[in-house]
Amino acid sequence: MPRLRIAAGLIAGLFAISAHAASSAPDVSRHQAQIDKIVAEISPKRIENYVRKLVSFETRHTMSDTTSDTTGIGAARRWIRAELERCGAGTGLSVDFDSHIAPVSARISRPTEIVNVVATLPGAQEASKDRVYVVSGHYDSRNTDVMDATGKAPGANDDASGTAAVMEMACVMARYKFDATLVFMAVAAEEQGLLGAGHWAKTAREKNLNVAGMFTNDIIGSSRADDGRIDNKQVRLFAQSIPATKEMSEAVRQLVATGGENDSPSRQLARHVKEQGERYVKGFKVNVIQRHDRYLRGGDHMPFLEQGYAALRFTEPNEDFSHQHQNLRTENGKVYGDLTDFVDYDYTAKVARVNAAALASLALAPAAPQGVKVRTDKLVNDSTLVWQANPEPDVAGYRIVWRETTAAGWQGSKFVGNVTEATVNLSKDNYFFGVQAVDKDGNVSPATYPAPLR
Incomplete structure (x- = not known):
């Protein structure tokens, strides 16, 4: 029973982080x-x-x-x-x-x-x-x-x-x-x-x-x-x-x-x-x-x-x-x-x-993020990406984008906040990923493709 409460707490914490990131996300779709x-x-x-x-x-x-x-x-x-x-x-x-x-x-x-x-x-x-x-x-x-x-x-x-x-x-x-x-x-x-x-x-x-x-x-x-x-x-x-x-x-x-x-x-x-x-x-x-x-x-x-x-x-x-x-x-x-x-x-x-x-x-916009990598040290069905923090003072956070392997353009995205590591519940086997930097005005950098982190 304690183990279930811990797991429930972790899930609640993850949702809280996700909700906070979403609520603080700049509007990247608006016209400048x-x-x-x-x-x-x-x-x-x-x-x-x-x-x-x-x-x-x-x-x-x-x-x-x-x-x-x-x-x-x-x-x-x-x-x-x-x-x-x-x-x-x-x-x-x-x-x-x-x-x-x-x-x-x-x-x-x-x-x-x-x-x-x-x-x-x-x-x-x-x-x-x-x-x-x-x-x-x-x-x-x-x-x-x-x-x-x-x-x-x-x-x-x-x-x-x-x-x-x-x-x-x-x-x-x-x-x-x-x-x-x-x-x-x-x-x-x-x-x-x-x-x-x-x-x-x-x-x-x-x-x-x-x-x-x-x-x-x-x-x-x-x-x-x-x-x-x-x-x-x-x-x-x-x-x-x-x-x-x-x-x-x-x-x-x-x-x-x-x-x-x-x-x-x-x-x-x-x-x-x-x-x-x-x-x-x-x-x-x-x-x-x-x-x-x-x-x-x-x-x-x-x-x-x-x-x-x-x-x-x-x-x-x-x-x-x-x-x-x-x-x-x-x-x-x-x-x-x-x-x-x-x-x-x-x-x-x-x-x-x-x-x-x-x-x-x-x-x-900020520069495209540097040092972007996807973790490959474990066999899991989700995907964890890491990157270096951008130097610009007005960076609000980062956005992970993805698409199916047959698609030409990005199909989905998630603002993950001002962090340097994030996980999405999508398999690296089935999707291509990128990481973008976003400033406080909603200006978005081009995406950076992740190299494997072994």
Whole structure:
């Protein structure tokens, strides 16, 4: 009888803890007023103006003119910098060139200066300011011949659309405060081999920067497919699983060993982007594509992936290849070329709003928990997870999330309070788990997949 009373007391205690955790849980489903304001301020008209100005430089080929004030890549990058400095005046936004000399290679016929335009908005929270989120578009353009540095290459969709979206985000978000640091980049030489993004990502790794997530926006300007279909209610978000390397890191090896191929840092980031993007941009779908990019193709997120950072690519749902990498011409009544006429600016603004909502939510939230592990020392049907406490002063507690092994997104969650260990009555055999940090305002971090604790 005493043993039954003890057991009953333990059960009552567990329910009391659970009830207390639930009662003290921040509301993670509510809209953050700051994010709503940012999303509302993204302007299709300003995006259109940016795209048209970029196209007015005639070509932005990496090896085009750098001395003219009206044509070529030099004029384009100076205008981008000046515009970001103008709209960031009086804010914390700082704008710089990031340059290096690219040697002769398959797509570079002479040593060429590659210049990224980088706008940085420092984080305001001491514990979070070294955590960095990067968003980019590439401002260079090309014709059918990737080495043609003089022919007109308007590059309205590929990728003035992505560059314009990033500029608009920088100008809007510069007027707000975030815990973590945001970096807005117009990168160069994507068409010549991802050279601008590659240089910045490599330098970031050498400096041991904590790049907690990166988005690239490349070809986000058209809602019309090559067969005329209009699809303006979704965007593709490409997210890598296991990197295609000859040797596995220990972290990747543990993912594979526990069936967590779909729980890479990039996939966790994509889940967060989808949840936040669809929350703040109503009626718009973020369609996570479980590939690192389009089939055997690539973009500026790939150098970040190679450096071990979580990175994603936004791209419109259906590409029209007659308006991509094409010399300007008309054949049999069909217009070829990447012209402003083929850009849907309202659609581009929707994609920019998804980016902005995701970036803002990430930069306001705590970091994803570190040291997350699942206990495996006993054969039991429930699952106990442990993790390290976050350093941010406004952390309210942690949330365990789970899904069945066949599900793409999280299906259940439980706020467990400001603790570093918790048990859920679900089998680690049948479910995948993650742990998220939650602050007092209800901002939620991406989930961290648990490694086995033996």
